[in-house]
Amino acid sequence: MKTKSELTKEMDCQPEECLAALLPVRDALEVLSGRWKLPILIALSNRPKRFKEISKDINGITDKMLSKELKDLEINKLVIRTVYDTFPPTVEYARTEHSHTLYKVISALNEWGTLHRKEIIGK
Amino acid sequence: MKTKSELTKEMDCQPEECLAALLPVRDALEVLSGRWKLPILIALSNRPKRFKEISKDINGITDKMLSKELKDLEINKLVIRTVYDTFPPTVEYARTEHSHTLYKVISALNEWGTLHRKEIIGK
């Protein structure tokens, strides 16, 4: 059994502070939520790509979802869309600087997800 | 413009490694997903509570959702359910040790969410 102060340390907040943290945490979860956001960011990790390239790189995504998710990512400034005035039109998507600040979150999620898998399945 | 090695460092993986990380990351996101999981964990942070107590502590949750979410959390070993053989029946929910390993993830989500808010709204 842990003491209350140990628990508090682990949660890093009293309930009131936890509630205050709820908003940013939910923001972060929402930005990464859904089946396609992370695959898209990964697809763009190496270099900028065009719509069809991304579409080919990600198994199972429809044009509609790719379009929608790219818009979401653009709104959240995780991806930048550049239109080149060529014929036929060329559109390029790239990760932003801001998207790279996700590193710590994804890393933490990866670590915990791995730990959790062991806890639930293997152990 | 960043060099490729800088980007790689920021993502902490090559695309293939990123893809490998995708599963645990999605596991972690799924466990925390939805409107009620975190509020429930927060409600249980101080001390174990009974169904009605939690229900009163969380604004807007229905009995059905609370019941369902508690089951999910129990399956994921984040919450433990104890039935006391009294009349009327008493059921107590408590956070597990495992649930406290979430600390780093939530902390990272909180930090990034706060940064992200500044990036999107304020700056």
Add this chain to the structure above:
DNA sequence: CGGTATCCCCATTGATACTG
């Protein structure tokens, strides 16, 4: 090429009522 428009399904959530 880089998307939209349309239609439809079904899973999630909610409201309300009820039960052991």
Add this chain to the structure above:
DNA sequence: CAGTATCAATGGGGATACCG
């Protein structure tokens, strides 16, 4: 008290076709 049953609404996501 601690939930479950039932029904209804909402919307996310897929299939397909089409457009500038």
